[in-house]
Amino acid sequence: MDELRIGSSRREVLEFLSQKVVAVWEGFDQARESEPEITLEIKKLLSEELPRFGTEATDSISQSIDILDKSIAQSRPRFLAYIGSSGLEVGAIADFLASSYDINQAVDNRASTLLEEQCIKWVAQFIGYPYPFGFFTSGGMVSNLTALAAARRSALPDSRKVGLNTQTAIYSSKESHYSIMRAAEILGFGSDALRLIDVDDHHRMRSSELEIAIERDLAQGITPVAIIATAGTTLTGAIDPIEAIANIAKRFGIWLHIDGAYGIPAAGTKMAPLFTGMHNADSITIDAHKWLFVPKSCSLLLVRDLTSLSDTFSHEEAYMPHDEKKPNPVDFTLEYSRPLRALKLWLAFKTHGADAFRNAIEFNIELAQMTYRIALEHPEFNVLPYAPELSIVPLQYAPSGRSDISWLNATLCKKLIADGRFYISPAQIDGQTWLRPCFTNFRTTKDDVHALFKVIVELGREF
Numbered sequence: 001m002d003e004l005r006i007g008s009s010r011r012e013v014l015e016f017l018s019q020k021v022v023a024v025w026e027g028f029d030q031a032r033e034s035e036p037e038i039t040l041e042i043k044k045l046l047s048e049e050l051p052r053f054g055t056e057a058t059d060s061i062s063q064s065i066d067i068l069d070k071s072i073a074q075s076r077p078r079f080l081a082y083i084g085s086s087g088l089e090v091g092a093i094a095d096f097l098a099s100s101y102d103i104n105q106a107v108d109n110r111a112s113t114l115l116e117e118q119c120i121k122w123v124a125q126f127i128g129y130p131y132p133f134g135f136f137t138s139g140g141m142v143s144n145l146t147a148l149a150a151a152r153r154s155a156l157p158d159s160r161k162v163g164l165n166t167q168t169a170i171y172s173s174k175e176s177h178y179s180i181m182r183a184a185e186i187l188g189f190g191s192d193a194l195r196l197i198d199v200d201d202h203h204r205m206r207s208s209e210l211e212i213a214i215e216r217d218l219a220q221g222i223t224p225v226a227i228i229a230t231a232g233t234t235l236t237g238a239i240d241p242i243e244a245i246a247n248i249a250k251r252f253g254i255w256l257h258i259d260g261a262y263g264i265p266a267a268g269t270k271m272a273p274l275f276t277g278m279h280n281a282d283s284i285t286i287d288a289h290k291w292l293f294v295p296k297s298c299s300l301l302l303v304r305d306l307t308s309l310s311d312t313f314s315h316e317e318a319y320m321p322h323d324e325k326k327p328n329p330v331d332f333t334l335e336y337s338r339p340l341r342a343l344k345l346w347l348a349f350k351t352h353g354a355d356a357f358r359n360a361i362e363f364n365i366e367l368a369q370m371t372y373r374i375a376l377e378h379p380e381f382n383v384l385p386y387a388p389e390l391s392i393v394p395l396q397y398a399p400s401g402r403s404d405i406s407w408l409n410a411t412l413c414k415k416l417i418a419d420g421r422f423y424i425s426p427a428q429i430d431g432q433t434w435l436r437p438c439f440t441n442f443r444t445t446k447d448d449v450h451a452l453f454k455v456i457v458e459l460g461r462e463f
């Protein structure tokens, strides 16, 4: 069908695109004065009916870029909300290449299958996990779900066939990401099976409470399925005491999963001692689209033993012949159609080298420490009573004489977003609303940190 080819104008279209993308990337190097408003023109474009006939590719590409420019992009240096990714340029190129080849990683694809295996090995090496096995998934949510499915099959070998015919328990801290709760719901454990273990004053799981909870469950005939240690919590970046938790997991013979979606890339830096005990994990979630800077979506689940995944997911399908009894990648993963997400990380490591990633992570941590110090010394700010270990720094604008600090910061956060010079998300910590700048963008600088304080104080003083 010639109608679906760009055809003779391919070169022209690609040259047009490359010029546009260079300008887009140059734009990402700086912050914008404000976030964009949706213009009437864009509104009109986005309410058009389904086009029966096409337009020139260069015109529709220009329109796509206009729409993207009127969207909130995390790639800019002053986007400090959530735990953002930063659209690493070679990662974007890899996405373009991977979609062009449109490989499906469900089956053995020769070179691209080896590339995924190699990249898994590189990531294991980067963070210092001794088992170079696993697969790429769409995100931390899916990596955590996959790990808990494997833990379920390990604790209850018949569960794939008969479902859950016994009471079960899963353990994570009160500060764990809600993907754990979702996985408990989806996998049939039910949210009541999730034991949310109390945290200490650094927001880390109290391992003594974990032990008590497991003993209580065992005494009641409840089957423990998995312990989840969070290595970098979403709210404050706390790292659970992995070694103590790993010892408990070992003693009771329980699957240990580390949710390192955000924080575990820091194990590849001088912060490695914070992750001691990690080698005991049965599985680890890492989001490369968080602190390895590549565009969404790109997560990995590393496992100690690959058969734990094939025991969980494999099926004999007539239309998926196995090559010499070697299982297909789909026999290890939840997804069937699976793009070559590994390429963006592979190309990123090849182009920049692992040290560039270590340096960028360490610089983000330096920015977080600098932010903490400035806020600590500033009379109009509250901080937590301990410095950040990773790169999230909860702050409250707290001028003296005000008793409504939580309300003030919730309102200030909305005002900051409306102002548009920074993009920040709020967080509820110990029942209070805090501003929660999170440094995971390699484009953010020390000047951006100074500007952040200037803008918060300027807007805060208007109350």
Ligand SMILES: Cc1ncc(COP(=O)(O)O)c(C=O)c1O
Binding pocket: 083, 138, 139, 140, 141, 142, 144, 177, 179, 230, 232, 233, 234, 259, 260, 261, 262, 287, 299
């Ligand atoms: C600790 C943790 N786990 C899991 C997730 C979910 O990851 P994703 O958004 O990639 O699904 C997040 C997201 O922020 C997270 O912080």
